[in-house]
Amino acid sequence: MARHICKPVVFHNVLGSFEPILRIADGDAVVAETVDAWGFDRAGERRHGPPNPMTGPFYVEGAEPGDSLAVRILRMTPNRDEGWTFGPVAPNVVDPSAVAVLPKRERVLWRLEGGKARLIDPPAGLAHFEAPLAPMLGCFGVAPPLGQAISTATSGAYGGNMDYRRFGPGTTAYFPVFAPGALFFLGDGHFCQGDGEIVGTGIETSFEVEFTVSVQKGRTIGWPRGETEDFIFAIGNARPLDQALQHATSEMMAWLAADYGLDALAASHLLGQAVRYDVANVFNPAYSVACRLSKSVLAALAG
């Protein structure tokens, strides 16, 4: 299996069925550079405008509609020493009556060094605040169905701008395939991010990302899924949070039925006492919720 090095020269602000920048085989590894959410690269040069310019698409040989594409994130190495966020929190995450007293939203810079991010000009009280490196892909996914081309500001069943902090190194993401070759895109790397992406950003910077792809023939899934060392999770992307949670829960129940032999009642008894929900983002046009289950709970079912 090959290991490709990809230094992109074109970028996309929409996920769609575009000309592949690379054709790769099932099992191949790729080392790809990604620019930040506004298009700034490792040298701090702007390569493309917002929103979230994508590296890709990668055409994965053998991937057909109805299959799943597994993408294992091996490594995410920030490749410059500066990142940025916005503040204060977005107006939709506080009480409507509290919005009027928020200061104006502005971009701020962070120094990235030694596995820590520090505000370059911290406000009172945050002089000692350090955010540890916990890298993640904010936006990644495949070409959507029906020949659509959809902005990287939002997300759907095909992935996209989910901004989920568990989509980092060590995680395998699964996407439904809608187009021949899947057409995988990635970008919008975050040095770290809290739940909900409530300031509208993680700490945005450019990365070198290493990942492998694998085609799961005939495995049809409804929404993005993921797997870490400790957990499996299913993602729902929609507004409001209630609907995102419904999609995520329904997808998890479909997973438990297909791969663990649990019917709706059994899955309910299990999830009822063991499920965890993560609010991935509550900022983008579609919010994202993860329905998450411990692998140790699943392992114990075998007795």
Place this chain on the structure above:
Amino acid sequence: MARHICKPVVFHNVLGSFEPILRIADGDAVVAETVDAWGFDRAGERRHGPPNPMTGPFYVEGAEPGDSLAVRILRMTPNRDEGWTFGPVAPNVVDPSAVAVLPKRERVLWRLEGGKARLIDPPAGLAHFEAPLAPMLGCFGVAPPLGQAISTATSGAYGGNMDYRRFGPGTTAYFPVFAPGALFFLGDGHFCQGDGEIVGTGIETSFEVEFTVSVQKGRTIGWPRGETEDFIFAIGNARPLDQALQHATSEMMAWLAADYGLDALAASHLLGQAVRYDVANVFNPAYSVACRLSKSVLAALAG
């Protein structure tokens, strides 16, 4: 400071300004029995009907509107060997199109033994499923403002049926005081519960609960708060989840301003990278979301 033993004979299905069952002093401890959500006690006898019969109210000397009441949960000991849940998942937590294929909702029984809960008649695949003891108070709080008396099925700024799994032993809960003496109620203990209470119950059983109360004079808060060994959190109770999250976030920002000197911008930079959200319940008439922050993050701010 006294330690009171309380074996209740009257129960309430609403939180309101009722005759106290006990007057206690600031700092006192109470050992109180609670019946389960349908009113069954330690002997399996029904003492009161649903919803969530409360033990209380306890009149706390010195608590006045504008203060906060701190309730430290010291211990929750299940006092019978049987619990119950419902299944399958509630229709509002899956896609509307998936509701029609769910089986009928029915009550099921669990054996509680050796710190584990086991389904008495497990469906296929769950023969080995054990849910470990992680006790919590599903419904507790104080008399609401304006002389209201509100069903224990729901929740609000005064607490109530929040069904948050971190309201267990070791946690201190804080409630705004709206009535003289605060009038504290508790009940609806769960042997354990997943996020969201998505089957509509935790594992419901009766408990012996030990707690202490403490009046925080002049500390006015807007929503219930809590503190564990590792975290502080603020709760929002409302529908939809988006609004519950708004209340929780706004309350956390008020907390960070008042006790940690962080203005809206500083609090935003901190929460943006470090906040965690928990979906406490997505079943009751008001949903509950916790906005949670690690104490270690806060401690590091001091440098």
Place this chain on the structure above:
Amino acid sequence: MARHICKPVVFHNVLGSFEPILRIADGDAVVAETVDAWGFDRAGERRHGPPNPMTGPFYVEGAEPGDSLAVRILRMTPNRDEGWTFGPVAPNVVDPSAVAVLPKRERVLWRLEGGKARLIDPPAGLAHFEAPLAPMLGCFGVAPPLGQAISTATSGAYGGNMDYRRFGPGTTAYFPVFAPGALFFLGDGHFCQGDGEIVGTGIETSFEVEFTVSVQKGRTIGWPRGETEDFIFAIGNARPLDQALQHATSEMMAWLAADYGLDALAASHLLGQAVRYDVANVFNPAYSVACRLSKSVLAALAG
């Protein structure tokens, strides 16, 4: 059947099972004065504080849980020449990003004269704006179930602060009865109001209201309903609007089944092409949506 004149001396800010101010018989008429949402009466004197002080409760002989109470609003006569509203629009009815540019919310006064309301100090562009009299009861209903006592700021299955502009003279409202005697309350009259009550008020003033009551024995309904000369409608009270609409639609389908012999499929075909929805209020803790159907459509079903 008697006609009672009621000049209230006590007022309630919550709907609950309080001592009746009057016992009336099935079929009786009542002429009652109501104060405005902040408690100001016909003389402009404050008789009680907010929210929405109620006249009542009226104990209706013969009304028992499981019955419905029909209240026919015969007349609403504003009894002073001044009303008030708030402005600008509430922050929850515009885009979160637009909230910061709204001016501060303030109370403004209107002159009520000759069946028109005019701003006493109109902003530029509204010098000629006249709002015609279209009176309505913002808040009315019966004692809630379970012995609850609930703030007149909100609403539920028992009615309350629904702020629906079709609850005016000529309309018959129907409420489920939860307590012996129903315990009917009314108040919060509006000179007029747009859909949604988006400034948080109608034009608030005091009224003389005349109504008749009638007990519908054994007619159990789930939510408030109403009937005008031209329409029948069912109300849902909840957040978000989606859920209020679900309650209203479900209640309308129950009505069409019980009184018009239409099963779920037939009701769907009818409503699918003929239903109207009104956004009654999108401001209060519970929003209100009306599911409305033309009587002429229903009449034509008979052929």
Place this chain on the structure above:
Amino acid sequence: MARHICKPVVFHNVLGSFEPILRIADGDAVVAETVDAWGFDRAGERRHGPPNPMTGPFYVEGAEPGDSLAVRILRMTPNRDEGWTFGPVAPNVVDPSAVAVLPKRERVLWRLEGGKARLIDPPAGLAHFEAPLAPMLGCFGVAPPLGQAISTATSGAYGGNMDYRRFGPGTTAYFPVFAPGALFFLGDGHFCQGDGEIVGTGIETSFEVEFTVSVQKGRTIGWPRGETEDFIFAIGNARPLDQALQHATSEMMAWLAADYGLDALAASHLLGQAVRYDVANVFNPAYSVACRLSKSVLAALAG
């Protein structure tokens, strides 16, 4: 100004920047055939698959990003004698607990004749039900921004599947222009439809539609707008209804500021007492709400 006759041979399931089927000048009229939501034409032959195959795009000379496109619907003539709907109501418009008792969703046929639609095989109670012709365009709009191509199942700032019953003959619709030539699409005609499109369809059939286009140079708008003989309205497309209503209200306030000189406070006083909201659809991936104002109210402002 020309009058074009358009009998389409290609159809699109997405709104995007595709090759125009016709280039037309500012002021031109077009008579275009549209197929129904599943692609059946006037002869009952399937010309294309779902969702909502569009006739178009029409390139309008002179339309540039930042302009608005005005589309006046002159006429909609159903061109076959059969239509179809679905039933029962969609699961998302009734209480989640009521979904399980709904019958299975199935397509049903209607006879279209003499300006009336009649169910071909009516269920009990609907033998005499006739739905009068009130034609409307369910889905129409322009190419979205950013080179996106978006499914005709949903809607956005560019229009799309709004399913609003007031988008019929006599109405002028306004769309923001995002692509050179605007690239206007239309289709998904309904013989009639209730509010909310709660069965998931209007009465779907094919049409001959006549319309004129006009470019409004430099008039930048944020969301689709419309104008009938009696009303102006602004549309918001989003989930949940609350957010759709926020967009619609914000857009109406922008309109009142730009064209009627009303600042936020004046617009609030006016809308607070005079606004109407319509629930256009509560079925599609994005719901649609119209914020509507009477032209007579606006005319009276001039004194």
